[in-house]
Amino acid sequence: MTLSPFISRGPVSGSLRTMAIVGLVLGLLAIIGTLALDVRDRLDDLDLADSDNGQWVMMQTEVEVLRLQSALVKAQAGRASLGDVRRWFNVMYSRLQMLEQSPLYAGFIQQPENLSRLNAMQAYADRWVSAIDADDAALMAALPEMEAQSVEVQRLGRDLSLDSLLMFSANTDASRARVQETLTLLAMAVVTTILLLVLLAVMATRLFRVTRQQARENQIAGERLQLIIATSPDAIVVTNRGGWVVEFNHVAEAMFGLSRGQVLGRQIVPLLFAPEHQEAYAARLRAITTAAASSGPQRFEMTARRADGRAIPLEASLAIRDLNRGALVVSFLRDISQRLEDRQALQEALTRAQAGEKAKAEFLAVMSHEMRTPLNGLIGSMDLMRNTSLDEDQRELLRIMEVSGTILLGHVDSVLDLSRTAAGQIRLSDTPFALDQLIEDCLANQAGIARAGGNVLRHVPLSGPLGTVRGDPGRLQQILLNLIGNAVKFTRNGTITVESERLSHRAGTTAANAGAQMIEFRVIDTGIGIPHSDLDRVFDDFATVDSSFGREAGGTGLGLGIARRLAQAMGGTIGAESEAGEGSLFWLRLPLPAAESVPDPVAEPAPPLAQMPGRPTLPPLSDKQGMEILLIEDNEINRFLLRRTLSDLNHRVTEATDGIEGVALAAKTRFDLIITDISMPRLDGIEAARRIRAGGASMQARIIALTAHALPEDVEAFRLAGLDVCLTKPVRREQLLAQLHGDAPLPASTVADPVEQTELDALADGVGKPFAASLIDRMLAEGGETIARIGAELNPDAETARIAHHLAGSCTIFGATALRDALSSLERAIDAADHEETARLVSTLPALWSDTRQVLAAHSRSLLA
Numbered sequence: 001m002t003l004s005p006f007i008s009r010g011p012v013s014g015s016l017r018t019m020a021i022v023g024l025v026l027g028l029l030a031i032i033g034t035l036a037l038d039v040r041d042r043l044d045d046l047d048l049a050d051s052d053n054g055q056w057v058m059m060q061t062e063v064e065v066l067r068l069q070s071a072l073v074k075a076q077a078g079r080a081s082l083g084d085v086r087r088w089f090n091v092m093y094s095r096l097q098m099l100e101q102s103p104l105y106a107g108f109i110q111q112p113e114n115l116s117r118l119n120a121m122q123a124y125a126d127r128w129v130s131a132i133d134a135d136d137a138a139l140m141a142a143l144p145e146m147e148a149q150s151v152e153v154q155r156l157g158r159d160l161s162l163d164s165l166l167m168f169s170a171n172t173d174a175s176r177a178r179v180q181e182t183l184t185l186l187a188m189a190v191v192t193t194i195l196l197l198v199l200l201a202v203m204a205t206r207l208f209r210v211t212r213q214q215a216r217e218n219q220i221a222g223e224r225l226q227l228i229i230a231t232s233p234d235a236i237v238v239t240n241r242g243g244w245v246v247e248f249n250h251v252a253e254a255m256f257g258l259s260r261g262q263v264l265g266r267q268i269v270p271l272l273f274a275p276e277h278q279e280a281y282a283a284r285l286r287a288i289t290t291a292a293a294s295s296g297p298q299r300f301e302m303t304a305r306r307a308d309g310r311a312i313p314l315e316a317s318l319a320i321r322d323l324n325r326g327a328l329v330v331s332f333l334r335d336i337s338q339r340l341e342d343r344q345a346l347q348e349a350l351t352r353a354q355a356g357e358k359a360k361a362e363f364l365a366v367m368s369h370e371m372r373t374p375l376n377g378l379i380g381s382m383d384l385m386r387n388t389s390l391d392e393d394q395r396e397l398l399r400i401m402e403v404s405g406t407i408l409l410g411h412v413d414s415v416l417d418l419s420r421t422a423a424g425q426i427r428l429s430d431t432p433f434a435l436d437q438l439i440e441d442c443l444a445n446q447a448g449i450a451r452a453g454g455n456v457l458r459h460v461p462l463s464g465p466l467g468t469v470r471g472d473p474g475r476l477q478q479i480l481l482n483l484i485g486n487a488v489k490f491t492r493n494g495t496i497t498v499e500s501e502r503l504s505h506r507a508g509t510t511a512a513n514a515g516a517q518m519i520e521f522r523v524i525d526t527g528i529g530i531p532h533s534d535l536d537r538v539f540d541d542f543a544t545v546d547s548s549f550g551r552e553a554g555g556t557g558l559g560l561g562i563a564r565r566l567a568q569a570m571g572g573t574i575g576a577e578s579e580a581g582e583g584s585l586f587w588l589r590l591p592l593p594a595a596e597s598v599p600d601p602v603a604e605p606a607p608p609l610a611q612m613p614g615r616p617t618l619p620p621l622s623d624k625q626g627m628e629i630l631l632i633e634d635n636e637i638n639r640f641l642l643r644r645t646l647s648d649l650n651h652r653v654t655e656a657t658d659g660i661e662g663v664a665l666a667a668k669t670r671f672d673l674i675i676t677d678i679s680m681p682r683l684d685g686i687e688a689a690r691r692i693r694a695g696g697a698s699m700q701a702r703i704i705a706l707t708a709h710a711l712p713e714d715v716e717a718f719r720l721a722g723l724d725v726c727l728t729k730p731v732r733r734e735q736l737l738a739q740l741h742g743d744a745p746l747p748a749s750t751v752a753d754p755v756e757q758t759e760l761d762a763l764a765d766g767v768g769k770p771f772a773a774s775l776i777d778r779m780l781a782e783g784g785e786t787i788a789r790i791g792a793e794l795n796p797d798a799e800t801a802r803i804a805h806h807l808a809g810s811c812t813i814f815g816a817t818a819l820r821d822a823l824s825s826l827e828r829a830i831d832a833a834d835h836e837e838t839a840r841l842v843s844t845l846p847a848l849w850s851d852t853r854q855v856l857a858a859h860s861r862s863l864l865a
Contacts, residue, residue: 021200061099062157064092065121068167069154072147073139082136085143089132093125108167117156124153135442208774235333241323243268243285255335257307272304276304285318293323301336313340350461360542371408379405380641383733387648428570432595433473435466435519439498442480444771446488454493457484462501466519469592475566476590479574483523483586484560489583491527497522503589518572521588530578538576539564562590626650627672627740630698632662632688633706634680642675645733649740659683667696673740674698678707678718686721693722704739706731738817754851760859773863776856779814787849790826796838801830814856 013689068088074080099118109118127149131142139717229236229247235255238247245268248260256272263271273281281302292298297319304312317332382402390398443457448459480498487496499522530538539560567574572590627650643653654669656662660683662676674692678685689703705723718726725739764772786807793800804823811820820845829837 009497013416021196021203025193025196025200028189028196032186032189032193035182035189038182044589059161061092061095062161064088065150065154066096067148068092068794069147072143072150076143076147082139085139086132089125089128093129096122096125107162114160114163117160121153121156126151149205160779161512166607168615172336227524232332237268237331237333239268239329239331241320241325241327241329243282243329243769245271252333255306255333256304274305274309277303289317289320289329290323291721292320292329294317304333312734315339338625375405375408380638380645380731380733384641405805428472428475430470430472432468432470435469435500436461438473438477439480439500439521440479442484443498443776444702445481446484447771449485450488450496453488453490453491455488456495457488458495458497460497460499464500464502466592468595469519469590471519471590475570476592479563479566479588480521482563483521483588483781486559486585486586487523487525487527490811491525494526494583496523496525510621517591517593518589521590521594523586523588524583526583529580529582529584530576531580532578535576535578539574628650628670629653630656630662630665630671630674630701632656632659632674632676632685633679634677638677641737642731645736649737651740659685659688663688663691663696666692666698671698674701674703676703676705676723678705686717686723689718689723690721704736712793738821754816754818754848755859756815756817757859759813762854764863771862776814776860776863779810780853780856780860782810783819783849783853787845790842790845793842796826796830796842798830801827804830811852816852816856819845819852822848 006461053357068085068091071088072082073086075082099452100122109115127144128146131146133619134764153773219496231250232249234250236247236249237245237252245263245266248258248263250260253259258271260805269278269282269285288298288300289359297317297421299315299317300315301315304314306312313335313336315336318329318333320327320329330486344362360454382398382405385398439459443459446459470532483497484496499520501522503518503520564574567588568616570590572588574586574588576584576586578584626649629646631639631642631646631653633642633655634657639655639657646653653669654665656665659676662674663683665671666674674689676688678686680688684708685705689705692700692701692703702725703723705718705726707726725738727735760772786803790796790800790804804827807821808823808827811817811823822841826838826845829841
């Protein structure tokens with residue numbers, strides 16, 4: 001057999017060139033024919049011009065006017081009759097009519113000067129036509145005047161004759177020139193055609209020789225292809241378009257257990273596929289063959305069978321030149337049993353690796369919880385110790401322990417963040433926020449530490465104010481604080497500059513964020529810099545490259561690794577440039593599209609979990625009244641610290657060591673508040689809350705959850721189980737106290753000081769007195785406007801709840817706990833459509849704000865003194 005249909009039959013370019021020349025010759029022949037017809041037409045035009053003799057006609061007009069003049073003179077002298085006058089007048093009149101109406105002279109007559117002459121001659125004829133048609137006496141009387149006017153007519157006729165002679169001569173010359181030009185073009189076309197015919201003959205001769213050579217090469221190629229088929233390590237099966245086998249090499253024989261003689265001339269599908277699969281594979285192969293004819297060879301996988309019935313997984317490559325009659329389908333088949341086994345082994349290894357990663361993440365989460373539990377005991381004990389009698393040395397030691405505990409808690413949080421990012425559990429928000437304010441807040445956060453190191457912090461908006469954007473402000477703040485914090489740690493007596501710039505449409509665009517509005521942040525410091533050899537690993541987990549300042553700038557090395565993961569999750573990129581001793585530049589590029597509304601520029605505390613529908617709010621209780629509190633906690637130290645804190649506030653505490661015991665106590669006794677750990681043996685806090693809400697004496701109690709780690713989906717589970725608030729361990733004393741009366745603020749009369757001075761002092765220590773004073777002034781302006789706006793609302797609605805929530809978040813920063821609690825309760829009352837409670841809370845706000853404003857204003861003045 002031969003596979004010549006799959007072998008090239010000659011250069012395509014040669015055939016195209018030959019076709020082009022043939023087409024050109026045909027075109028020239030068409031041009032020659034057209035030119036010949038044009039020459040014939042022009043000769044006919046010349047013949048027509050001679051027969052009409054236009055020049056003679058124009059000259060004859062003048063002659064006829066002269067004859068009329070002669071007849072007029074002779075008739076007056078009596079030598080001619082009036083009949084001669086009438087005859088020559090009529091001849092002249094007819095000639096003028098012919099000149100005016102004949103299209104032969106239209107081009108000449110329509111010229112303005114000639115038309116004027118003809119009109120003047122016609123006017124002469126029109127004037128005397130009545131005399132010509134009158135009797136002899138009248139005509140005889142008109143003869144003298146007719147003769148006198150005929151002189152001007154004769155002159156006009158002579159001018160027409162002379163001008164026509166010039167025009168017809170010029171036209172004749174032009175016609176002859178065009179005929180000559182056409183004949184020249186015709187000759188050139190004939191010569192070109194002859195040359196092309198000669199070239200075509202030469203090419204035909206060469207093409208014949210090339211074709212004969214290609215025929216010999218095709219024969220050799222066919223023999224080589226037969227050799228390839230015979231020696232190929234892959235099975236080769238060749239069929240015609242109908243699926244009948246025409247070639248079957250020896251590898252195919254060994255693969256399928258069939259001899260070449262057994263399969264030649266038989267249908268391929270029944271040979272290679274089980275009966276139950278034949279129809280499906282027949283349709284699939286037809287589709288693949290069609291695709292191969294239009295798009296080239298197709299590669300796919302299939303499962304065939306041997307003669308003994310054993311299944312064989314195959315990788316197939318199918319090719320066909322076209323779908324015409326006689327086309328051959330060539331299939332290369334390869335047994336991929338070993339490949340599939342390797343793939344399965346790799347998949348199993350990947351599954352084991354993923355299980356290991358998941359186990360690691362779970363281990364880190366559990367270890368985070370286990371580490372947070374003793375940390376809760378340590379930090380809680382230190383909180384209690386602060387309220388005891390201590391000398392200066394003990395207070396200094398306590399401060400050092402608190403700092404160490406805070407650092408250790410930060411490390412635990414970093415490990416937990418790492419486990420979340422590694423497990424793909426990063427959840428991003430999409431909310432509008434004031435980007436410029438967020439940057440300023442980050443700088444303010446690090447201002448105190450920067451001043452301690454002799455550093456200057458500044459923000460340079462290269463493209464101007466960035467305004468309001470959409471994105472995740474919390475994650476962005478986490479990244480920027482990490483970058484700024486690192487710059488502060490590694491710089492002494494220098495400058496840290498934060499640059500922000502809105503990039504052009506093209507800059508920073510990748511396939512992932514195409515079309516987004518990109519913003520780039522650069523944190524530039526004049527610190528110790530990073531060796532070039534370490535730049536590639538600064539974003540690796542647990543990578544630390546600090547070798548200066550006596551290792552003063554310590555850490556887990558997780559911050560930049562987490563920042564890189566967060567940047568990638570937000571659709572951005574992060575990188576660094578540095579030289580040892582020359583400072584560093586860290587850049588962050590994120591898609592942050594512009595937004596319309598401006599959110600709260602001050603970081604807000606985590607809101608309470610949504611209250612479950614159908615559960616009424618308990619009446620408020622003061623600290624003096626005390627509350628019945630159920631504490632469910634399996635850790636003895638945590639129970640001790642929480643009981644001590646609550647007992648000091650005159651609350652009565654009942655303890656339960658696990659969820660089962662807590663549910664039993666809640667069913668029998670009505671408690672005002674239940675505080676439960678989440679991770680406990682026998683019954684966890686979520687299920688315990690669910691059972692308490694199902695019925696019993698404390699089903700309406702407020703429930704606060706304590707947990708060491710809570711992902712967004714965990715918080716949702718807490719809400720559905722009936723938990724009101726989630727606090728993260730270690731729980732500080734002020735955090736717990738802030739939630740004891742979460743459903744209503746304390747009455748104003750019971751609050752000794754509307755503002756916690758410790759919070760204001762901490763703010764001044766953290767950002768510096770001048771900046772703290774400016775923040776307080778901003779709070780005073782915001783608070784006054786918001787309280788006035790709330791008081792002016794006749795029917796508080798969702799917008800009122802939003803601005804109350806906004807101001808409550810600001811109050812937390814400045815320690816205005818009484819006002820914050822009142823605003824939070826107002827928000828919940830509006831959401832619950834409790835109009836009576838809403839009206840009561842709105843009426844308490846002016847007095848609370850007045851007390852709060854006085855304290856804040858006084859503190860602001862003291863900071864600037």
